[in-house]
Amino acid sequence: NAGVTQTPKFQVLKTGQSMTLQCAQDMNHNSMYWYRQDPGMGLRLIYYSASEGTTDKGEVPNGYNVSRLNKREFSLRLESAAPSQTSVYFCASSVDGGNQPQHFGDGTRLSIL
Amino acid sequence: QKEVEQDPGPLSVPEGAIVSLNCTYSNSAFQYFMWYRQYSRKGPELLMYTYSSGNKEDGRFTAQVDKSSKYISLFIRDSQPSDSATYLCAMSSGTYKYIFGTGTRLKVLA
Numbered sequence: 683n684a685g686v687t688q689t690p691k692f693q694v695l696k697t698g699q700s701m702t703l704q705c706a707q708d709m710n711h712n713s714m715y716w717y718r719q720d721p722g723m724g725l726r727l728i729y730y731s732a733s734e735g736t737t738d739k740g741e742v743p744n745g746y747n748v749s750r751l752n753k754r755e756f757s758l759r760l761e762s763a764a765p766s767q768t769s770v771y772f773c774a775s776s777v778d779g780g781n782q783p784q785h786f787g788d789g790t791r792l793s794i795l
Numbered sequence: 796q797k798e799v800e801q802d803p804g805p806l807s808v809p810e811g812a813i814v815s816l817n818c819t820y821s822n823s824a825f826q827y828f829m830w831y832r833q834y835s836r837k838g839p840e841l842l843m844y845t846y847s848s849g850n851k852e853d854g855r856f857t858a859q860v861d862k863s864s865k866y867i868s869l870f871i872r873d874s875q876p877s878d879s880a881t882y883l884c885a886m887s888s889g890t891y892k893y894i895f896g897t898g899t900r901l902k903v904l905a
Contacts, residue, residue: 686838713891715891722803722897723897724799724883724895724896724897724898725839725883725885725895727892727893730891730892732891738891740892741892772838772839779889779890779891780827780887780888780889780890780891780892780893781826781827781846781887781889783829783841783844784829784841784885784893785841786831786838786839786840787838788836788837788838789836789837789838791836
């Protein structure tokens with residue numbers, strides 16, 4: 683089983699460039715999430731999608747946009763990348779909301795120069 | 796004060812030891828508690844999921860929740876070198892916004 687698949691695995695960008703991180707899950711989960719993980723900061727929620735057709739801001743949404751393309755796919759876009767967005771980005775999914783455990787992909791390592 | 800506090804370690808133990816990993820939290824509304832294991836350059840992998848107070852056992856792993864003390868623990872019995880990883884606690888009040896600890900690095904020495 684693939685679970686949660688993220689692409690790309692690694693990316694280097696220059697300041698001001700844009701890119702989209704892709705995430706797909708094959709577990710028929712309703713809810714999907716984007717996190718960033720930084721040393722000493724833990725996982726911080728950027729955006730989430732409770733169900734297909736809805737998205738909401740998390741703890742650190744500034745500089746990001748998301749699209750819930752369908753039930754399987756949830757993308758994260760950086761419109762104008764900044765060095766402060768250098769991080770490891772994780773996508774997760776859960777059956778439903780906050781009373782269900784989340785399942786994670788293996789992350790996208792993003793460096794912005 | 797952070798909502799969830801977790802000792803970053805690193806914690807080094809000999810193979811076969813019992814390991815105790817802990818998190819404290821401040822929000823009494825948290826009801827759902829999780830432990831994840833994260834290997835280097837991989838995503839967090841769910842180990843244990845518990846609701847409210849009490850114990851839950853799964854093989855060599857036992858999760859404990861003490862809501863009165865706002866304290867959760869993960870015990871690993873007969874630890875193995877393959878248990879070497881970072882362990883993250885996570886909790887939720889039932890909303891979509893989970894709070895994660897910063898993780899404890901564990902090294903099990905052969």
